[in-house]
Amino acid sequence: MTGIEYDDFLDSAYEPVETDLICEFRLDPAAGMSMDEAASRVASESSNGTWAPLQAGEDVTDLSAVAFDIDADRALVAYPAALFEAGSLPQILSCIAGNILGMKAVDSIRLMDCEWPASLVEGFRGPQFGSEVRSELLDADGRPITATVPKPKVGLSTDRHVEIGREAWRGGVDLLKDDENLTDQAFNPFEERARRSLAARDELEDETGERKGYLINITAETDEMVRRAEFVADHGGRFVMVDIITTGWAAVQTVREACEELGLAIHAHRAMHAAFDRLDHHGVSMRCLAQFARLAGVDHIHTGTAGLGKLANEDTVGINEWLRSDLHGLNDVLPVASGGLHPGIVDQLLDAVGTNVCVQAGGGIHGHPDGTEAGARALREAVEAHVDGESLERRAETVPELAVALDEWGTETPR
Numbered sequence: 505m506t507g508i509e510y511d512d513f514l515d516s517a518y519e520p521v522e523t524d525l526i527c528e529f530r531l532d533p534a535a536g537m538s539m540d541e542a543a544s545r546v547a548s549e550s551s552n553g554t555w556a557p558l559q560a561g562e563d564v565t566d567l568s569a570v571a572f573d574i575d576a577d578r579a580l581v582a583y584p585a586a587l588f589e590a591g592s593l594p595q596i597l598s599c600i601a602g603n604i605l606g607m608k609a610v611d612s613i614r615l616m617d618c619e620w621p622a623s624l625v626e627g628f629r630g631p632q633f634g635s636e637v638r639s640e641l642l643d644a645d646g647r648p649i650t651a652t653v654p655k656p657k658v659g660l661s662t663d664r665h666v667e668i669g670r671e672a673w674r675g676g677v678d679l680l681k682d683d684e685n686l687t688d689q690a691f692n693p694f695e696e697r698a699r700r701s702l703a704a705r706d707e708l709e710d711e712t713g714e715r716k717g718y719l720i721n722i723t724a725e726t727d728e729m730v731r732r733a734e735f736v737a738d739h740g741g742r743f744v745m746v747d748i749i750t751t752g753w754a755a756v757q758t759v760r761e762a763c764e765e766l767g768l769a770i771h772a773h774r775a776m777h778a779a780f781d782r783l784d785h786h787g788v789s790m791r792c793l794a795q796f797a798r799l800a801g802v803d804h805i806h807t808g809t810a811g812l813g814k815l816a817n818e819d820t821v822g823i824n825e826w827l828r829s830d831l832h833g834l835n836d837v838l839p840v841a842s843g844g845l846h847p848g849i850v851d852q853l854l855d856a857v858g859t860n861v862c863v864q865a866g867g868g869i870h871g872h873p874d875g876t877e878a879g880a881r882a883l884r885e886a887v888e889a890h891v892d893g894e895s896l897e898r899r900a901e902t903v904p905e906l907a908v909a910l911d912e913w914g915t916e917t918p919r
Contacts, residue, residue, distance in 0.1 A: 513547035514540055518572040523585040526619040527600050530577050530785060532611040543571035543579035545609040550599050551587055578616070591627030593753040593800055601788050612786040618795055622832040628799040629760055630834035633769045635860055637803055637838060641742045641769060642678050643714045647891045648854065649838070649862040650677045650884055651719070655870045657683035662692050666700045668876055672869065673708040673716045675880025675905075680705075681864065682721035684747050684775035694720075695735060702739045719745040719771040726755040730762045737766040744768050746802070749776040749793070753800055760801030771840075772802035781818070794823050798837045806864075807839040810856040812849050812917050824857055840864055844918040846871075847879075847909040850886035851896055863887060873908055882909035 520526055533542035547553070551569035567587045573580040581600075589595040601615050639645035654660055654668040669680040680701065688694035698720050705716045722732035722744045729751070733744050744763065748756050756772075763770055774797075780788040790807070797805050807827070808820035820841070827837040839861050841853055846868030853863065865883050872879030882905040889899035889906075896915075900907040 510541070510544045510548055510553065513551070513553055513568055514544040514571050516572055516574070518570045518582060520572075520582045523621050523623045524582040525585070525588070525596075525600070525621060525624055527581050527583065527615060528617040529579050529581060530612075530614040530616055531579055532577065532613070532785060534609055534611050537609055539574050539577070539579065540571075542610050543574050543581070545607060546579070546604050546613065547571040547581045549607055550581070550602065550604045551583060585621065585623050588624060590624070591757075593628075593757060593796055596624075597753065597796070601792075605787070612783075614784070614786050615788045615792050617789065617791055620795070620799075620831065625799065625832040625834060628834070629757075629764065629801045630798060630831070631770075631801055631803045631837055632760070632764055632835070633803045634835035635828070635838040636835070637743075637769050638860075641715065642717060644678055646859075648859050648887050649679060650880075650887055651679035651681050651840070651842075651862055651864040652677050652869045652876075652880065652883075653681045653683045653864070653866045655866050657866070658686050658689070658691075660692060662696050662700060665692055665697060666704050668870070669701050669718070670704050670708060671876035672880045673705065674712065675869075675877040676712075676884030677716075677869070677880045678714070679717045679719055679743070679862070679864075681719040681771070682745055683866075684721070684723075684750075684773045687721050687723050694722075694732060698732075698736055698741065699739055702736075702741055706740065717741075717743045719743045721745045721747070721773070722759070723747040723751055723773075726751070726758050729755065729759050733759060733762050733766055733768060737768055742768060743771055745771040745773055747775045748772045748797055748800070748802065748805075749774060749780075753796060756797070756800040756802065763801075769803040770801065772797050772805040774806045790818050791823050791826065794827055794837070798827060798831065798834065802837060804838045804840050804862055806842055809841045809843055809845060809853060812845070812853050812856065821857060824861070828860065838862055842866075844868070846913045846918075847882040847886035847906055848896065848913045848915040849917055850883065851890050852915070854887070854890045859891060868909075868913070871912075872905070873912055874905065878905040878908065881905040 547569040552567045781790040810820040824839040842864035845865045869879035885903045
């Protein structure tokens, strides 16, 4: 290697090897910059290049990425395996989604997709349970899991939080869930909430004859998350929830390691994801964020509602398919549909995303005119009707709670 220049990072005839990490980027080159020039700079900055030509000498390992297969506003970049530290998501992302997002050579750049080689995947634990939580930790084999967040999502006392959990579980919901910003506040302290909610879960399991779960939010500083996970396990919990974007990927990997020993499944909330993926021309796609989460080892992750809920539309179906696909033997991840769901659109949702999912409703349960238990029963019956091949209207003839929900919300999606 006597010299390194931008042209060294571009090869339209390049044929990737099986150990390469292949990343797809959408690029809008800066004024006066061609796609070839912009793509070569992406490959350079995200591997071993710099803005000035180098005389590198001979005692240097060639870790150059290669831009190839450039078409319209898309470019593929191949990264050699030796560029990466095995099992380190932070280091990998510092390469493929680091400085390049701020380069002046492009007006915008978006990491769209990744093709992960087996040699890189082997360094990650992946999910401990994945979609098997339906049968291993719950009694939902063959149907979607149902879940709910007590509303309002912050401000409830521990007394009221526990009571809402009882009502939801009694109505047929499988999982009670904290939302992203409920952790350890004075109005509802973590340890008291965990202890009392899990005791109530035990009572409702006896009453209903079904296993129930509580997705308690352990999000905090990393060591504190591990301590909270241990507290949950000590009190008979089977699940924890982590805000995976705001805590950071290294923290998620640490929690995953702890949960292996504790036998806990990890529910991933994606709060802050839109800071990366909302713009379709810049940032990091939700598809890629979901990939990182699977490598880090979460068991469930929110992926959207295929346009049927209150949040912006995204490629929910494609993301879900990737989460269920083979990834060099790693377990799959159970997709979670949430955000503006109610019983009247459950059939449309499950037609779009399939039944190997978790259906989570908040206002669509607690906003039921007859209360939380009735709302939970309406959601569960809507899910069961779809699995049984029965229309919502037909099921509502024998389930008054579902009939009331359909009268209240119809079959329209909220905004």
